Amino acid sequence: MKAGNISYRIVKDKIFKYFIIVAAISSALPLLFILYYIVSNGISAISWGFFFELPKPPGEIGGGISNALIGTIILIVTSSAIAIPPAVLLGIYLSESRNSMVSNLVRNAVEVMQGIPSIVVGILVYAWVVEPSGSFSTLSGAIALAIMMLPIISKSTEETLRMIPHYILEASLALGVPYYKTILRVILPSGLSGILTGIIISISRIAGETAPLLFTAFGNPFINWDITEPSNSLPLLIFNYAGSPYKEWHALAWGASIVLIAIVLLLNIISKIISKKWEVKF
Amino acid sequence: MGSKVLKIDGLNVYYDQSHILKDINLSFAENTVTAIMGPSGCGKTTLIRTINRMHEFTHGARTEGSIKLYGKDLHQIDPILVRRKVGMVFQKPNPFPTMSIYDNVIAGYKLNGFKLSKIEKNSIVEGSLVKAALWDEVKDNLYKKGAFLSGGQQQRLCIARALAMNPEILLFDEPTSALDPIATDRIEQLINELKAGLTIVLVTHNIAQAARVSDYTAFLYLGELIEFGTTKKMFTTPKNKKTEEYLNGKFG
Amino acid sequence: MINKLAMNSFSGDQSFKFILLSSAAFILMLVAGIVITLYYYSSLSLSTFGLEFITGSTWDPVSGEYGILPFLIGTLLTSIIALVISFPLSLIITIFIGEYFTTGMPNTLMRGAVELLAGIPSIIYGFWGLFVLVPIVREFQILFDIAPYGVGIFTSAIVLAIMIIPYSASIGYEVIGLVPKELKEAAYSLGATRYEVIKNVTLSYSGSGITAGVLLSFGRALGETMAVTMVIGNSNLLPGSIFGPGNTMASLIANEFTEAANELYLSALFETGLILFIVTAVINILGKIIIKKFVSGTK
Numbered sequence: 001m002k003a004g005n006i007s008y009r010i011v012k013d014k015i016f017k018y019f020i021i022v023a024a025i026s027s028a029l030p031l032l033f034i035l036y037y038i039v040s041n042g043i044s045a046i047s048w049g050f051f052f053e054l055p056k057p058p059g060e061i062g063g064g065i066s067n068a069l070i071g072t073i074i075l076i077v078t079s080s081a082i083a084i085p086p087a088v089l090l091g092i093y094l095s096e097s098r099n100s101m102v103s104n105l106v107r108n109a110v111e112v113m114q115g116i117p118s119i120v121v122g123i124l125v126y127a128w129v130v131e132p133s134g135s136f137s138t139l140s141g142a143i144a145l146a147i148m149m150l151p152i153i154s155k156s157t158e159e160t161l162r163m164i165p166h167y168i169l170e171a172s173l174a175l176g177v178p179y180y181k182t183i184l185r186v187i188l189p190s191g192l193s194g195i196l197t198g199i200i201i202s203i204s205r206i207a208g209e210t211a212p213l214l215f216t217a218f219g220n221p222f223i224n225w226d227i228t229e230p231s232n233s234l235p236l237l238i239f240n241y242a243g244s245p246y247k248e249w250h251a252l253a254w255g256a257s258i259v260l261i262a263i264v265l266l267l268n269i270i271s272k273i274i275s276k277k278w279e280v281k282f
Numbered sequence: 283m284g285s286k287v288l289k290i291d292g293l294n295v296y297y298d299q300s301h302i303l304k305d306i307n308l309s310f311a312e313n314t315v316t317a318i319m320g321p322s323g324c325g326k327t328t329l330i331r332t333i334n335r336m337h338e339f340t341h342g343a344r345t346e347g348s349i350k351l352y353g354k355d356l357h358q359i360d361p362i363l364v365r366r367k368v369g370m371v372f373q374k375p376n377p378f379p380t381m382s383i384y385d386n387v388i389a390g391y392k393l394n395g396f397k398l399s400k401i402e403k404n405s406i407v408e409g410s411l412v413k414a415a416l417w418d419e420v421k422d423n424l425y426k427k428g429a430f431l432s433g434g435q436q437q438r439l440c441i442a443r444a445l446a447m448n449p450e451i452l453l454f455d456e457p458t459s460a461l462d463p464i465a466t467d468r469i470e471q472l473i474n475e476l477k478a479g480l481t482i483v484l485v486t487h488n489i490a491q492a493a494r495v496s497d498y499t500a501f502l503y504l505g506e507l508i509e510f511g512t513t514k515k516m517f518t519t520p521k522n523k524k525t526e527e528y529l530n531g532k533f534g
Numbered sequence: 535m536i537n538k539l540a541m542n543s544f545s546g547d548q549s550f551k552f553i554l555l556s557s558a559a560f561i562l563m564l565v566a567g568i569v570i571t572l573y574y575y576s577s578l579s580l581s582t583f584g585l586e587f588i589t590g591s592t593w594d595p596v597s598g599e600y601g602i603l604p605f606l607i608g609t610l611l612t613s614i615i616a617l618v619i620s621f622p623l624s625l626i627i628t629i630f631i632g633e634y635f636t637t638g639m640p641n642t643l644m645r646g647a648v649e650l651l652a653g654i655p656s657i658i659y660g661f662w663g664l665f666v667l668v669p670i671v672r673e674f675q676i677l678f679d680i681a682p683y684g685v686g687i688f689t690s691a692i693v694l695a696i697m698i699i700p701y702s703a704s705i706g707y708e709v710i711g712l713v714p715k716e717l718k719e720a721a722y723s724l725g726a727t728r729y730e731v732i733k734n735v736t737l738s739y740s741g742s743g744i745t746a747g748v749l750l751s752f753g754r755a756l757g758e759t760m761a762v763t764m765v766i767g768n769s770n771l772l773p774g775s776i777f778g779p780g781n782t783m784a785s786l787i788a789n790e791f792t793e794a795a796n797e798l799y800l801s802a803l804f805e806t807g808l809i810l811f812i813v814t815a816v817i818n819i820l821g822k823i824i825i826k827k828f829v830s831g832t833k
Contacts, residue, residue, distance in 0.1 A: 009727050009729075009730070010727060013727035013728055013730070016728075016732075017634065017728065017729070020629050020630050020633075021630065023626045024626050024629075024630035027626060027627065027699070028627065028647045028648070031647065031696060031699070032647055032651075034651075034654075034659075034662050034696070037666060086560055086561075089553060089554060092554055092557075093558045096554070103558075106562060108819060109561050109562050109564075111822050112818065113564070113565060114818070115814050115819075116568070116757070116811060116814065117756070117757025117758075117759065117811070117814055118757065118759060119757070119759040119784045119788055120568075120572075120757070120787075120810055120811050122788075122791075123787060123791060123803070123807050124572070124807075127804075128567075128571065150561070150564075154561075165376075167376040168376060168379070170336065170339075171372065171377075171440070171443075172378070172393060173336065173339065174334060174336060174369070174370040175366070175390035175394075175443070175444070176362045176365035176447065177390070177393040177394055178362055178394075178546055178547050179547045179550070180546050180549075180550030181393055181395070181546065182393070185392075185393050186378060186380075186393065190379060204653065207655070208654075208656070208658070210655070210657045210759075210760045211784070211788060214788055214791070214792070215791050215792060238657050238658065238661055239657055239660075239764075242657075242661045250665075253661060254661075257661060260655060260658065261653070261658065264653045264654070268649065268653055280379045280380055
């Protein structure tokens, strides 16, 4: 380090600090304006009917997004049911196995899964489910979303379980509790909050996914409860209506954007509360 | 002194390539406390982990020789049953963080899926906590989590948890190394009281502790059993020079 | 892994181990299935075009000619420009959170803002870009006398940059949080100013971690679909300038997949997906390896 002129160095230090503060705030603020813009555009579309009615044809004011809302809920529930069991098991496997050839291979497979572009997941599930079954369906959309959830849940499960001290495991084993019961009844409950947090975060990530649904759930102007039929979802509705030339549909899309952001935010807040309240101290 | 509960014959333990315990022959008498001491790395902990077969959870562990509990080779018994007969108390107090004090005491039954009536459970919990000299301190807080207990109380809770399974042998792996002197004193008293009902093996690197609580002492050095005998004899007239040096604090 | 001896006790342990192993086998089969499927569906395109698929600059479903050079260039351009824009901004936010305000109100607010922005789905960024950013860019293009498309490579790079900032900033402050305190304290005790510590200790120490963050952000940008699709203009020609319309591999698939009426067309789109998959997988694994090395180096 150059000795330099002390006062010059101190001035430089001060300038740098203020630069960082000003620059950080001025790069974060415009980003928050995006949020403000979305809310100010969409808030007028939101009413009771917005949640319970179907979209109206272009030219008619009003209408709702009930089809997309119900579609999104069904997609989330179905994809969670598909993804959670294998993902948690995989997380247990990863946390319990350390540095063998196989486990490293599996770990890399999870990394690869996590990096797959969502559009590629869409065409894969098209090839696996839609083409053989002959039609777009809610189920195929849920499978696509489940594929995206899987690596997120298994990595958070693995990380959570690794944080649990080894002596907890030993305490149970030394009581003559079989290994599998130790994992299921001692280790998993100790990591429950972390695992749940991971699951909720994965849901908040896939709730806004559009690309994997383009060729799977496809979209549907009506409410659909049958998972073998196509379904709409909030992001699909936003995509389709944003690209339309009709002002009324744009308003619906802005309103749907608010709802989608609110869902994602709510899930994030719930995950924070769970990880704080249910945290197990060792 | 009583009959031999546990007999170790020609025991060799390896972790992968390293030879941890070399040809150990040792037996433990009923209702006594046997201290196993020696400098760190001498294999004390490995020795007691071999007794309840916890060493099998370490990758690459291999054993030769026999360990007999009342004449029955432990390696012929299912390890799960072995661990129910041979309890263990660890260096660091490790109550289950998600469970209440009550549930911690009957954890061995609960986790193994034994069905007990409320009356049976209550009597096991009270009996074990009384034996572990913890009952009076926690009887009003049985349904609270164990986290608010002091380190010494947590360790006695772990002893109660082990006692609840009615073990024939209780292994202590340096049970007071994480505790303050007062808590240590209580645990030592407790060990003295407990030996009336079972056989105790105590690993310690604290020479004074071995002198205070044990009837017999085994001295291990670099995986070999250097000397074994009554504590009184070993501390007054050690046969082996290594033992004498260790007792005089020349190394360790 | 648990030793076999300990497992041979109750059948429960055996079946539990079996279930765990099957979940591991499942994920391996899934990844293998992904590769095989993409390859299988691409095989027609692979055998028809060979390397020309990558070097060809014409994508014409009518004449049955498929070359993805325009989309490769479009993908790289949008992602690289997005990185160039987002890197300094996320570094500033990283230093703000990770060095100057590690606790307290400013930290909570800035982190909250970053997490909030990270949570907004990409479709909404695209929607916003289409309605807000595109008109603004168009105004500037008129001002500077460039063809006023509004949409285009530059516009989508800006949207991508906004989307990447929270992601790379969050990697950033995790990385610089791992810089050993003793190192910084050693520099302070030698009389270094905070600026000198940040420059000579924090940033130089976490160099490889930051590089990995850039790589991972790059991987994200490459595969991003919806936001780009909405503002890039979807032109299948070689981009003439970064201010004109273009297309990326991901948005090509999004736009044309349901229109692919014949086998070769579909196969060409699958091959595009295969290439996208391989590139992002390599970048991701590389990034994760660097991060892992960095993390184990700090211990």
